[in-house]
Amino acid sequence: MNANPFRYMVMLTWAAWLCAAQAQPGSVTNGKAIFESRCIACHSLDANRVGPALGTVAGRVAGKAPDFAYSNALGRASHVWTREKLLAWLTNPEDLVPGQAMGYRVDSDGDRQDVVSYLASLSLNPGAK
Numbered sequence: 001m002n003a004n005p006f007r008y009m010v011m012l013t014w015a016a017w018l019c020a021a022q023a024q025p026g027s028v029t030n031g032k033a034i035f036e037s038r039c040i041a042c043h044s045l046d047a048n049r050v051g052p053a054l055g056t057v058a059g060r061v062a063g064k065a066p067d068f069a070y071s072n073a074l075g076r077a078s079h080v081w082t083r084e085k086l087l088a089w090l091t092n093p094e095d096l097v098p099g100q101a102m103g104y105r106v107d108s109d110g111d112r113q114d115v116v117s118y119l120a121s122l123s124l125n126p127g128a129k
């Protein structure tokens with residue numbers, strides 16, 4: 001067998017692709033399913049309902065969806081919804097923003113990772129990923 005540079009190229013491309021796939025911290029597909037079964041009771045992507053619209057939440061400053069009547073606590077918050085902040089919020093919103101008004105948590109870390117990956121995949125805001 002003689003070494004075929006093309007074969008090495010293919011292998012390297014595969015290796016790079018596998019690394020990229022592993023770096024993806026959650027499954028967007030599963031996150032979409034979670035959003036559509038659990039968050040949808042209160043949220044939509046493009047309209048305010050019981051909770052604010054979430055289609056552009058990743059990378060947005062907290063408490064700033066136009067025309068949504070936030071709790072005073074979340075309305076006063078000034079952090080950006082990074083991946084870490086979204087994960088902390090879904091773990092325990094009251095720990096992150098005491099006095100907030102979302103009475104909902106996601107208990108499984110895997111589910112939190114997935115739903116945050118889904119929200120990040122939708123948002124075009126800088127810093128969303």
Ligand code: HEC
Binds near residue numbers: 039042052054
């Ligand atoms: C029972 C209703 C309810 C459910 C279910 C719910 N939320 Fe919320 N959510 C709210 C409310 C109400 C607020 C606004 C809280 C406030 O003003 O303090 C909110 C706020 C948020 C915010 C902050 C948005 C911003 O503009 O700062 C995020 C992020 C969020 N929810 C994500 C989720 C996700 C993801 C799910 C599903 C896993 C979910 N929520 C499920 C009611 C809900």
